[in-house]
Amino acid sequence: MFQHVSISFVTTTAPSIAPDAAMIEKVARDVVTAHPPRDVPLTELMGAWYDAGLTWVHFPEGLGGLRAPRSLQPVANRVMREAGGPEPRTVNTIGYGIVAGTIRRYASPEQASRLLRPLATGEEKWCQLFSEPSAGSDLAGLATRAVQETGDAVTPGGGDWIVNGQKVWTSLAHTSRWAVLLARTDPDVPKHKGLTYFILDMTTPGVEVRPLRQLTGRAQFNEVFLDNVRIPDAQRFGAVGEGWIVANSTLGDERTSLGDRVPARGSGVIADALALWQAHPERHTPVLRERLTRLWIRAETHRLTSDRTRVAAATQATAGPGSAVTKLVGSELTQHVYEFCMELLGPAGTLIDTYSPDAPDDESGPTAIQRKYLRSRATTLEGGTSEIQRNVIGERVLKLPQEPRADKKIPWRDVPR
Known part of the structure; x- marks a missing residue:
């Protein structure tokens, strides 16, 4: 199927004019005008998005990008949302956030061309x-x-x-x-x-x-x-034998993907807490009001830190160790927000509508908060546990001594299991 190239960074001719925010917004509006998100099939919409270079604006032309700064991706995504389209990465969550960067860095041109477009359209998860x-x-x-x-x-x-x-x-x-x-x-x-x-x-x-x-x-x-x-x-x-090097680039992208999901002020998980607060004035207390205020401040701090991480990533070939900070803070914030929501709900928080694996993932259902609370228990495990993120931060950001590893220099076959 493919001709193997061990490591091949895909390149194309750079544009004569470097894309800026105005150009990205214009290209995005042209796409949603020609392919109205509410009227065309999702694969057609996301295919046009890819062909216009808006899937990953920092990728090369012809591979879903425009060689623009990575920090401009939110500009394109905002136009898509305003037109009624999806948040692009939700079309193929793992493909967009975790795999695409590795394909770009390590695939041959033939592989990248074959794999990235159906990944972007959601046709191949x-x-x-x-x-x-x-x-x-x-x-x-x-x-x-x-x-x-x-x-x-x-x-x-x-x-x-x-x-x-x-x-x-x-x-x-x-x-x-x-x-x-x-x-x-x-x-x-x-x-x-x-x-x-x-x-x-x-x-x-x-x-x-x-x-x-x-x-x-x-x-x-x-x-x-x-x-x-x-x-x-x-x-x-x-x-x-160099799989650990490639895997670390994938894991870095995963941390960034899991840690930067707060695209606008007041959005994301904190929006659920604010909406629940407004829906239940009878349960307001000064203590809960203070907790919600502190959670909002943490959410805003996380949003700003994520923005800074995205801007820094625009000049890096791979996600830096700073992504561990946004992943750690974001995953623990998610848990704390839904713990607050459950306390605000009181006894109603113990109810859930269905426990069927076949039930649709309806985030607006009557017990969506309860389900999100249960789901949030995984956030400090998936993509690397909080303990692993703290090790990454300590060793690669703060330059602290590495954690002792007794099995680091002995053959894997001889490691006790």
Whole structure:
């Protein structure tokens, strides 16, 4: 399917005039005028958005971008929302926020051209096959094995990879066409050095997806079993044994995606708390008023910090360690906001309408707050636990000594398990 290029940054000819906010807004308005979001199919709308370079404005032309500063993305997204369209990244959450940047950095031109447009339109969803039952926070300790066939006279040493193992907590695997996969290719070196990064077609024989029911009653997480799954070497990103380097670029994008979801003042999770406060004046107390005020201040601080992180990211090839700050603050803020909401609801907070995995995800239903409260328990786990984010901040931002790791220099095979 693909011709493999170990690491290839996709480039095209830069525009003669650097895009600015006015240009981005004009291009966006032209798209929503020609393709009214309320009247055209979603795939048509998002395809036009991609072709105009508005999906990721900082990407190269022809790959969903305009080589504009990354900080201008909210300008385009605002035009889409005002026209009645979706927040673009909700079309393919993991694809937009986690995978696209890795494709841009490590795919060959052929791969990037093939993968990015259907990702952007939502026609091909993506998931992330990283975590395992015994390798969550210690991701580098994963055990899924990939063994390469010897190849043939035409492609010596470049044969397919045979993968066996189990992944877990894989969001949206049941609806995904593609996955990014981290697997161990050399058990005889230290754990961080024996990993290789692949992309996997989820329709490949040997891939089995089993949904896991969540606390909310929904089933959006999954466990995925890989039984002699064959992956062509062309679907490898980066060199053999350098998967940890590629994975860190993906994880950085994930932290940024999870941590910067406050696009405007008073929006996001704090908007739920404000709306609930207005709907229940009979439950107002001075103590709850002070708590809500403090939460609003924290939400505004998070919004401003996220904006600063986005501006800084415009000059970086990969997400910096500052993304760990916005992820940590955002995930813990989400939990605290919905804890406040439950206290404000009082006894009504114990009610929920349905506990069916088949029920629609209706964020405006009568017990939406209760469901969001239950869902918020995952925010300090997904995308790296709060403990991991604090380690990243301590080691990479504050330059503190690294946490002691007894297994850092010994072969993975010899690590006690």
